[in-house]
Amino acid sequence: MRELTLKKAGAWLFASGLMLSVTACSSWIYRIDVPQGNFLEQKDIDKLRIQMSKEQVQYVLGNPVAENSFEDNTWHYFYALKGGRGDNFEKQLVLNFQNGKLVKMTGDFDTPKEFNVPLDQ
Template sequence: MQYNKLLLTWLTAAILSIFLSGCSSWVYRINVPQGNFLEQSDIDKLRVQMTREQVLYVLGTPVAKDAFDSSKWHYNYVFNIDRESEMRKSLTVYFENDKLVDVTGDFEKPADFNTPLDQ
């Protein structure tokens, strides 16, 4: 009799754990943005020959500065919308002699990028 009661308890626990394991997708996960959120309007303010300080003012502090090459700054942004999809954006800014020379990444280069600010 006690054996049947123990078996029934274990069987109930096993069935409940199987059913409840299917509910793991119901757990609320907070969407946490990571990195530098940039918009095209921010990128449109960049001009060739800007100083590092001017780029910092426009874009903010980069996520990563290349440890072996100080002429590159990396701006990355990741936003997990749900488990299957995420939004990723990146921008790399290149300097020569502490002056901006190029930008590459997921944004369009501004139409008047090659026109310096002082002209």
């Protein structure tokens, strides 16, 4: 009977050690980065000018992630990166149009130096 108890204890210790070693190795598991949205760089934003048409903006930046359903004069560009190691990164850009022309930009990017100079000047 004592041998049976020792065998159970040994099996339990072995299983416990195995579980601990498996959970300790979970930090070695590769986790992929998950990007979502439009990746924009400041060099792309620097091409924006006031009075650009929607088509011109779309040519420079691509399609927006979301357009306002109730007012089609607001475009949202958003980028999020969920890092596999827990480091997250987010940037957004909101463009406002009036009569089909760009009038304002807000968000996490610097406003271009020449933003207030229309292209046709």
